[in-house]
Amino acid sequence: MTQKNAAETVLTNARIVLADEVIEGAILLRDGLIADISAASAHGEDMDGDYVIPGLIELHTDHLENHYAPRPKVRWNAIAAVQAHDAQVAASGITTVFDALRVGIDEQSDMGSTEMLVLAEAIAGGKQAGRLRADHFIHLRCEVSAPDCLEGFELLQHHPLVRLASLMDHAPGQRQFANLDAYRVYYQGKLKMSDQALADFSARRIRDSEMHAGPHRAAISQFCQANDIVLASHDDATLGHVDEAIAQGIDVAEFPTTVEAARASHEAGMAVLMGAPNVVRGSSHSGNVSARELAEHGLLDILSSDYIPFSLLQAAFSLGDSVDSITLPHAVRLVSKHPAEAASLHDRGEIAMGKRADLVRVRVQDGVPIVRTVWREGNRVI
Secondary structure (H helix, E strand, O other), X not given: OOOOOOOEEEEEEEEEEOOOOEEEEEEEXXXXXXXXXXXXXXXXXEOOOOEEEEOEEEEEEOHHHHHHOOOOOOOOOHHHHHHHHHHHHHHOOEEEXXXXXXXXXXXXXXXXXXXXXXXXXXXXXXXXXOOOOOEEEEEEEEEOOOOOHHHHHHHHOOOOOEEEEEEEOOOOOOHHHOOHHHHHHHHHHHHOOOHHHHHHHHHHHHHHHHHHHHHHHHHHXXXXXXXOOEEEEEOOOOHHHHHHHHHOOOOEEXXXXXXXXXXXXXXXXXXXXXXXXXXXXXXXXXOOOOHHHHHHOOOOOEEEOEOOOOHHHHHHHHHHHHOOXXXXXXXXXOOOHHXXXXXXXXXOOOOOOOOEOOEEEEEEEOOEEEEEEEEEOOEEOO
């Protein structure tokens, strides 16, 4: 879907969201980069007063699996699944996406580690062939409590698109599911298990966590640090969890479940990432800390769409409107500049001269931001 860069494009009569302010003016795109930002231009494509913001950068989306395995035991063609996922993220204003592939398969899943390799190759093939609207990388979601976690990680650890790995443990009674009632509601609703089946399942997951989580965390974090793969820790809840993350070289604190853990992570220099659906809904679906509360405390650095691609843009504009301490440029940094910095993608993430011309034209209608046009490296892709 990418194409040869147009020699020159001018976007005029735009409200341009820079890193620290909103200005009215024009942007000159040349050879895939932002060549100039000016107060006005007599010629160019009229943005009709719409916002122009940097292309969104998504670090953690589970959404690809929904296209590949839309029903239990159903598998879609992997290339077609990637194309469908790519189209949806691009139409949501996301120009750079880290596709999360699971590593470590629990007993209730009908997916296997080798299927993750199939998806990884489909992503790489689409990128190489120029079929994809967004720029894709791979994020390994490492369920460290799963017995086969390390085996699955080793299948993908040397893949050239792997740039991020998160360490997670969804065993009941801790982290995301410290509240056992929330665990019961989530898993019984998802897996349709009886009370006894759930009790047996929970006991096995706790046992697996006690046996495997520690060694798997250590092995994966050691490999990632040695190979310049960004490391994230998932659902930290306590100061002990944060201390462990610091010792393992964690860069990003994904979805901390308490203010205490978020504050300690932030003070330790980690980027605190929360879910955009949490912002849009106003609360966590697991009953944990609200992303809005962290934003009000100045503890929110990055937003992720998680399972709803459009929530990233929606959450940014919502925060800019509803949290007094957050301006629109600040909110947009949470979905562009900050994730770019966390992923060491220094060529993108803001509207500034010399940066990639990854841009989104947005019009707010009835309180909802609407994506009108998307450019990646100066080429229109939506």
